[in-house]
Amino acid sequence: MSANGSRPVANTVADVLRRVGISRTKFYQEINAGRLKARKIGSKTIVLETDLQAYLDALPPYDGRAE
Template sequence: MEHGAISVKQFCDWAGIGLTKAYEEINAGRLTMRKLGRKSMIRMTDAEAWLAALPAGTGPAPHKTVKQSEAKAVEPADAT
């Protein structure tokens, strides 16, 4: 994307986050949103600065937990 500014929805697609998280970041002051009339825009320079300011993902990947309802039943082996 080579736009100077993008909509909040386009930002969400670009960043891989949902609208709720985007507005949380805006309300927390970590992401700057601009208004043009009724349209909400995020400058690409602000989007890139937001991304650069995120903490580095060092260490092991988070472990995915499986809900009990999603776990597959394992049949016990016959002891014959």
Template sequence: MTYAEKKYEAPDISAPLAYNAENFLRAAGIGKTKLHEEINAGRLKALKVGRRLIITHDDAKAWLNSLPARHASKKEVA
């Protein structure tokens, strides 16, 4: 297949490649203290780019999937 025959495929932009801290906090529904607790405990991977904290989409998903499931108590079911 030649270059001219290849079809252009648009990148998947449905999810960001990475989140800054503010956007991650909003998306995850947690606060700054919890964010730093998770990073310092090694449960959430984060990168520093200059002064900014960056969390990749894959690391955000991995952290979310690692959280324990919450089961409904008998009071909540009734």
């Protein structure tokens, strides 16, 4: 979080991995599948906070059954 307590506008790859709890491989699989939007600033990959929230909101609810 930023100094004023609000979420940043953009997240680094490391931020997303830490916050969501997925692996780097899964992160890039989700991008390549079109489920998660990412952007580039030079060589750095970022995910806008709004895109991360949209990705999380689109995940199916867990019903407690094994897959």
